[in-house]
Structure formats: C-alpha cells, structure tokens
Amino acid sequence: MKSVMPLAVMVMASVLVACGDTAPKWEPQSMFGTPAAPGIDDQYLAMADFKAMARDEAGKMYPAGPNATVLGAVEEAVVLCQNGGGTGCKAVRVGLTYLEGLDRTAIDAAISSYRDTLTAEAYQAARAGNAEAANWLAYHYATRNENLGEAERLIRAAMAQQPDNPNILDTYGLILFRKGAYAEAEEVFVAVNRVSPSAEHIAHFADNALAMGKTDMARAAFLRALDAGPGPVLQQQIQQRLLSIDLGNGNTTP
Numbered sequence: 351m352k353s354v355m356p357l358a359v360m361v362m363a364s365v366l367v368a369c370g371d372t373a374p375k376w377e378p379q380s381m382f383g384t385p386a387a388p389g390i391d392d393q394y395l396a397m398a399d400f401k402a403m404a405r406d407e408a409g410k411m412y413p414a415g416p417n418a419t420v421l422g423a424v425e426e427a428v429v430l431c432q433n434g435g436g437t438g439c440k441a442v443r444v445g446l447t448y449l450e451g452l453d454r455t456a457i458d459a460a461i462s463s464y465r466d467t468l469t470a471e472a473y474q475a476a477r478a479g480n481a482e483a484a485n486w487l488a489y490h491y492a493t494r495n496e497n498l499g500e501a502e503r504l505i506r507a508a509m510a511q512q513p514d515n516p517n518i519l520d521t522y523g524l525i526l527f528r529k530g531a532y533a534e535a536e537e538v539f540v541a542v543n544r545v546s547p548s549a550e551h552i553a554h555f556a557d558n559a560l561a562m563g564k565t566d567m568a569r570a571a572f573l574r575a576l577d578a579g580p581g582p583v584l585q586q587q588i589q590q591r592l593l594s595i596d597l598g599n600g601n602t603t604p
Contacts, residue, residue, distance in 0.1 A: 402427040403443030406436030424461060429582040476504060484508040485518045492524040501525050516546035524554055532562045549580035553588055560591070569595050 404412045404427035412434060414427035424441050431439035442448060444460035469490065475483030484504040491501035502525050508518045523538035539555035556571035572588050572595075580588060 402441060404428045404431040404436075404439050405442045406431050406434075406440075407438035408436070410434075410436060411442075412436065412439075424457065426581060426583045429586055433582055476507070479511070481508040481511040481515070481518065485515075485521050488525065489521045492521060492528055495528050498525055498528055516542045516551070520546075520551050520554060523558070527554070527558045527561065532558055536562070547574075547578060549575045549578035549584060549588075552578055553580070553584060556588075556591070560595070565595055 402414050402423040404414070406412070410431075412427050412431040414423045414430055424444060427443075428439050428441055441457055444457055444464065447456075447460040469487065472483045472487040472490070476487055485508045488501040488505040488508065491497045491504075502522075505518065505522045505525060508515075509522060512518055519538060520542045523535045523542060526532075526535035526538060535558045536555070539551070539558055542551050543555055552571055552575040556568045556575060559565075559571060560568035569592065572592050575588055576585065
C-alpha cells in the first residue's frame with residue numbers, strides 16, 4: 351500500500367529548506383482548492399459557544415455567535431447592526447451579561463472575564479490532550495500577538511495529534527507570521543489553502559504576502575477571500591486592507 355505523507359510533515363519539510371524568499375510561485379488556479387465545510391470538535395464546542403448582542407436606536411437586536419473569540423463576537427454584533435442599516439448601534443450583551451448603553455468600561459470588564467475563563471478552560475483541556483483546545487489557545491495568542499513561544503509549543507502538540515488538520519496548520523502559519531518568518535509562513539499558508547481555502551485562511555496568506563512586500567499578490571488574494579464569504583468583521587478588515595493598498599499604504603502589517 352502506498353503511504354501518504356501527512357500535510358504537517360510536508361509543511362515542516364518545506365519550512366526547513368526555506369531560506370529567504372524561496373516559496374513557490376503563486377498560481378491562483380493551483381493554490382486554492384475547493385472550500386470544505388468547517389468542522390468543530392463537539393467536545394470542545396461549549397468553550398466556543400459565546401454570544402454577544404447589539405441594538406440599534408430603534409430597539410432592533412442583532413445577535414452574534416457562537417464565536418471562540420470573545421471580543422470578536424462583540425465586534426461582529428455591532429458590525430451586523432451597521433450592515434443591517436441600523437443607526438446608533440451599541441453592544442448591549444456580552445455573553446450572559448447585559449449592559450445598558452455603551453458603557454466601555456463594563457464591556458471591557460465583561461470581555462476580560464469571559465476571556466480569562468475561556469483561557470483557563472483551554473489550558474486544562476489542552477493539558478488533557480485536546481488538540482482543538484490547544485489550537486484555540488495558540489490562535490488566541492497569535493491573533494493578539496502575545497506569548498508566541500507558548501503558542502508555538504501548543505500548536506506543535508496539536509499538530510502531533512492532528513497532522514492533517516488545516517485549521518491547526520493555519521494557526522502554525524499565523525504564529526510564524528507574527529514572528530516575522532514570512533517565507534516559512536507562506537509555505538504553510540500555501541499548503542493550507544490547497545486543501546481548505548476558507549476566507550480566513552486566504553486572508554492570512556494575503557496578510558503575509560503584504561508583509562513580504564508582494565502587494566499585487568496580496569490584493570488578488572484579498573479579493574479571493576471576499577469571494578469566499580467572510581464574516582462581517584473579517585469582510586470589513588479585508589476591505590480596509592484593500593483600501594490601504596489602493597492608497598499606496600499596502601505594506602502595513604496588521
């Protein structure tokens with residue numbers, strides 16, 4: 351029987367030989383595969399089941415969630431309200447905490463409380479061998495650009511368990527990106543997008559290309575990410591990146 355090399359092994363092998371800008375040439379038709387339905391570990395779903403709520407001046411409510419990124423759920427609720435034509439959009443619920451009016455201090459305190467709880471639960475689950483929990487925590491650190499050493503330790507443990515999971519590999523690429531290892535990150539993102547070209551994965555590739563000064567490549571990838579159906583917050587971020595590129599400020603790292 352012919353053996354198949356796991357995706358993570360192929361990624362690590364390509365990273366080890368990377369030296370400078372030696373990543374493969376960008377070919378849109380060969381880089382991105384067919385999007386697959388997202389999968390969530392059922393045992394870990396409770397950790398990601400977070401809801402936020404926004405309300406416009408007319409009293410219409412806009413819920414967002416589940417979302418593993420606490421702040422992301424709040425932002426998504428407000429953006430959904432804005433995209434829905436609402437005016438005076440305010441965050442009025444953070445998880446189970448209801449807030450009257452736009453009390454920034456109360457919102458920040460509620461977000462911090464939920465984030466600390468999720469982080470503690472993720473550590474426990476990761477130590478128990480849950481690869482999805484390790485991935486969530488590593489991604490949490492990578493998006494906030496903090497504790498990258500611990501993030502890499504967590505994601506390597508997750509990769510050892512699930513070497514073909516594109517979401518885990520995408521987190522690994524994001525950590526490399528945050529550490530400034532752009533050529534290595536590009537290798538990872540190319541491999542990820544060949545099997546799982548979600549809007550988020552494509553946007554990560556585009557951000558990395560932008561950091562490498564590959565503006566035309568980044569712009570084309572951002573447009574491809576928009577076509578892949580991003581959520582309202584990611585869509586807004588991509589549009590801001592494209593505007594920055596068009597204005598000649600495209601080398602800004604997010």
